[in-house]
Amino acid sequence: MTWKRICEKSDIAENSVKKFNINGIPILLVNYGAGFRAIPPLCPHMEEPLEESGIVVRCILTCSKHLWAWNLETLEMQGETERPLKTYEVKEEDGAIFAKKYSGSRPYYELDVKGDDVVIEYLNPDKKTVAQGYRSAQIPLPGDIDQTQKALRIIFTDHCKAEKPKAPF
Numbered sequence: 001m002t003w004k005r006i007c008e009k010s011d012i013a014e015n016s017v018k019k020f021n022i023n024g025i026p027i028l029l030v031n032y033g034a035g036f037r038a039i040p041p042l043c044p045h046m047e048e049p050l051e052e053s054g055i056v057v058r059c060i061l062t063c064s065k066h067l068w069a070w071n072l073e074t075l076e077m078q079g080e081t082e083r084p085l086k087t088y089e090v091k092e093e094d095g096a097i098f099a100k101k102y103s104g105s106r107p108y109y110e111l112d113v114k115g116d117d118v119v120i121e122y123l124n125p126d127k128k129t130v131a132q133g134y135r136s137a138q139i140p141l142p143g144d145i146d147q148t149q150k151a152l153r154i155i156f157t158d159h160c161k162a163e164k165p166k167a168p169f
């Protein structure tokens with residue numbers, strides 16, 4: 001993973017969002033006054049473009065479509081929000097903002113348990129998936145074991161494919 005320069009600090013006003021294209025990967029930069037966050041540009045709810053629907057007030061990013069919201073300082077979900085915000089690592093250096101970009105096609109996924117469901121969030125950091133923000137599946141527990149195994153097989157097959165050691169020559 002390498003750091004990629006996004007812009008000058010002064011290129012983005014306080015309490016605003018701005019979309020950038022970094023080597024073909026769209027990144028939404030958020031200036032929330034006390035700091036910056038770099039996130040995929042689509043709302044984790046219904047994939048609305050946050051550069052249009054995102055409002056930043058007092059460190060809170062709210063998607064104006066259905067009012068999902070996140071505290072940008074702590075990343076805590078606010079109110080009825082049901083999915084966390086994905087973020088890239090961000091740093092400031094010499095008056096510029098840098099984000100750590102995923103490199104290669106290493107899949108990334110998270111398993112979570114919410115109530116009686118297992119939620120699988122799968123972030124495959126290629127251009128297409130980053131543009132979509134995330135993919136997720138919700139599997140009821142104890143649920144249909146065949147469905148669960150099928151979903152896990154797809155994810156782990158992909159994961160193993162990417163992790164397979166390369167031949168030395």
Ligand code: FES
Nearest residue numbers: 043045046063066
């Ligand atoms: S699409 Fe953003 S809150 Fe629904």
